[in-house]
Amino acid sequence: MSSNLDKMTIFRAKASVKSFSAIFDISTEPLPQFTYQSNGFEIEGIVKYADVGGKSKTEADYPWMVMLNGLSENINLKFSNKNTSPSAVLCLKITRDVDDTLFYVLTFGMHTSRFINSDKLVNDFGIKVAMNICDHNNLRKVNTTTHSSVSTLTDRQASKGANLEIFDINDEKEFFRSISGSTYENYPYIKSFSGKSSITVNIKKGTNVTDDGIIDILLNLEEAYNLEEYKEKFPSYGRLDYVSDEDEVDKLNKALFNLLKNKEYSCVNLSPSVIMDDNVSYFSYKDPEADEPFDKFEDLNISDLVDQNYGFTQKSSIKTVLNWKVYYVNTSEDIFTMRAYNCLNCELEENGITYILSSGVWRNVSSDFKCEVESYVINNIKDRSNEYLPNDISIRCVVKEKGIDVVKFKEEAYNSYVAKSNSEIYLFDKAKINIAGKNRYEICDLLHKDKQLIHVKVLKGGTSSLSHLFVQSRFYTDAFVKDIDTRKAMIKFINENENPENANKDKGEFLSIIKEKRAELQESTFSVLLCILTYEKEKNIDDLPFMAKYELANTHKYLIDERGIELAYAIRLVNKRA
Template sequence: MADGAERELTQISIYLAKPETSFEDALEWDKVIKKAKVTQADFNVSGTPCRFVYFESEAPKVNPPWLDFANEQLKAPIVFAGISRNANALLGLTVDNRQLIAAFGRSASALVQRKKLERDFGIRTAMNLCGNEGIRQTRTQTQSLTPTLIDRQVGQPTNSFVFGLSEAEDLKSMAAHLKDNPLITLQGRDHLTFKGVGSEKLTWDKLIEHSERFLAAYAKDDFAKLFPNYRNFKAADDEDVEVLDAKLLKVLQAGDVDQMMLWIPEFLAAEEFSFSYSDHEVTENHIYAHLDPVQLKTVLKLNQLTIKKLHDKRIWAYSHADERVLSNKWWSLYDCIIFEQTLGKQHFILTDGEWKVVAGDFYKSVVDFVSNEVRQEPGEALYNHISIFDPKQFKNREGVFNDEACKRRPQSIKFDTAKLRIGGGRRDKEFCDILDLTDDGVMRIINCKPYGGSSSISYLFAQTRFYCESFVRDQALLTEVRKHIGASASPTKQSYLDRIPEHIKDNSGSGYRVCLWILWDKKKKLPTASDLPFMAQYELKLLYDQLQHLWKYRDIVLRFVPVDTTPYMKAVSATKPKKQPAPV
């Protein structure tokens, strides 16, 4: 580049701070000023006040695990050591009294406080500026007991229809060309990443122009019609958050962890990472293959819990490749909780560390559907009042119910714990809990789950939808189901095989009834579908939409089946001796 020529950028990532949040308040400022070689500067570009902070970061380099492994066989062990130095910076732009922050380098974004940001800035701005035509990449989320992130990418920009986005998925991020400008790509998440090529590379003046445009686009609602997969959840105000946090604490302090879900708010490869609630240097760390709210009873002192402690408590990634807890890859426990709560006439969901208000029309459409369209029938006398307590595991389990149900009706076939295959995957699927051919010739696909929090019931509906979809479109699963029936002890198994086709082209949902059995403690009040948590009702609506409208299943029936449960508490000796009173 010739001397004096204007420097240009091809890419920049920008965050938007919440209203009345300063540059310093949006950052972990006490950590910023302690960094090595900190340099600060204030200046104006086209009348826009700018703040620039530069710093350097260092990271030691040590032997990777594979080198230590090899060293065991070497006469002269190899030692790899060194220091990695990186340049980083944060740039603040004050546009229309709002603070936009750009992060440069590997360590800068870690100093931005997520709770001080507009968490939908990136995706909302990208949707409004790009529309739904020139999309290159999307990431969607399904909300269930096992929340799932689904990535889609195409070789050339296309519209949202080609991407095949399902109503069962919530749009979490997208990358697309700016409308009528293929030289600019915007990627929207909690922040906005701008990529420009050719004549659209960024100069200082263009950066200011685009920043003003981004802020104006964020305020618009154009996205609502173009992206029905983006649920219009708005941030709760500070007063509501304070009340909602208090409700969350009350639930946790009571140990009612089944009312919530735990998950990492970004995509991680399951085979590469596990998790730890500690990062001790000397004492051992307990590693968990997956996150489960029950773990909170062990890792937290629930009776002493505060919201600050929830924010401060961390979950670290454990790398199987490095065989260690990754000190720089962690999340606040608060950010990993999914929890829903009603306040007055509004419904709120805590996700990604932020309380969101569910859009009123969306909420109404779901609850009205469940109230008016879901077919609910009483539990059948044959299966009522089964004791589901397992004395060996000291738990009330649906598996106990399934075993007894098949004993009471030996013509039925138990699929609970069956190991079946879908497509080319592993044999670790169940298909359903019980398959039952009734005396009047109706084939019933029955799935059961004890009545509990949102997570378990949402999982029942999501699991049923997934397996029933696969059953009518996947030849491998159909073959596995027929094979399992053939190997069963049912005296009427040939009748099942006569009714279930061998080939997927002949297998239609119209030949089956989907049964959802929720096992409720008969000592408690009989619930209805409308008593289910909101996200569970949403999953139920999606199940109806997919299985009846798309896959043409005969019908879907929801039953609350009364069962006997046994409360269990185990007394253990105190781990610490009681303090003796001081002598008088």
């Protein structure tokens, strides 16, 4: 191996792996293999090499070139290219004792994942090594995920090495997915690193990466993996621990498969597993190069994923789902792929333990963290279910779709009933309120004269149906407080609207609580009420999925800390009777 090697990407195989064939998704028999001794240990190795790429492209593959050529007969831009790149996977087995073997996977070049069975790799090897070896005052990049009803990915990059505090991570909401930076002097071969499921090491010039040198590096990183320094540097990391036991993962995957097979999407949704560029043109669940015709989608949706893969047969299993792909195409017609399983977000509860699937990894919620969230909800967020909002109301309504009357069950019907029945409530549902210079809907669904902004949402099952409720309450409360144009639009709506639900109400009562000038608003005298509608009798806050309670707690903290506005909730029964 060349001593001039400048970078390595290293994965660690799970302890259950006993052979090279378990790691590769291809036959290992024809692959070159070798053995040698290093520091008294038996080393075995295997290499998979391939040329990757090679798709021919011409000017017709680039819309901007087509556009330029179409401007004039004098413009005739030509392009032709067919690139290939070398790619290799090196797998090493280190036998330290009869019952002590370690498998590592090293990748070089692009598109190596097609050869590797990622289910056999340790999910947290790279991130845990990175956290243990990092100089947390010299980080360069931090990638986090927000585990909530709508999972979001965030990248933060510093122009130079910086303390973790500079990245302004919200420990209450964000969890680390990867970090990059520099390490301490006791890792002299590392120039910089990036850790996620794997650890990518940029090697200092002059480092001797030979047959013995590579083993020394791997064992040094193995030692770093087993350290616990990360618990002090990144105290929030342990809130969601990786599920590493394969039997447990298999059990969770089987439960997930049954949900998908039965089209029970209440606790499952789909979101990109990588941070998307702004130039994504469309998504597809079929290979745009191989499958014609294929459907294009603006967003990812779990039901589309299942339907586009033609559902399931008697022979289907979780392996069927693991083979599904999600494709996305940018405006330059470049095609990228994601493993659909890595895009699935799911929350399950088994034997009293809450499990979350995100980015292709199952995690269990630590009991301390769960107790912390649930205790916060019980002790800090008031239940207003027994107050003025009515119970057991029909939300059946008829709407026109393409000129045809269609029966729907919507929160709009509940809002209308409440406003008609209570003279102290003004209906704002569907009001076009100006926010940040744009017409938006629903600064709130209902406004109580006691300065309460009410947001209403039907709980259709799981967490995803509540996502807009939490987002709206934060976004629209901010707009109400900070944006004078929003308040002007609310005043105008009260003065001019002709909704029958608001007829004969004392508009002056409602106008008196909304002030154009923020200084006169007295924002801390307002409150926000989240009204959750359910078809299930005796539903209470404890019955909501953990991540819904987690996001409810975060919403309360945000409104009270940032706006001085109290948040409460009410759970009300509704029905589908005509």
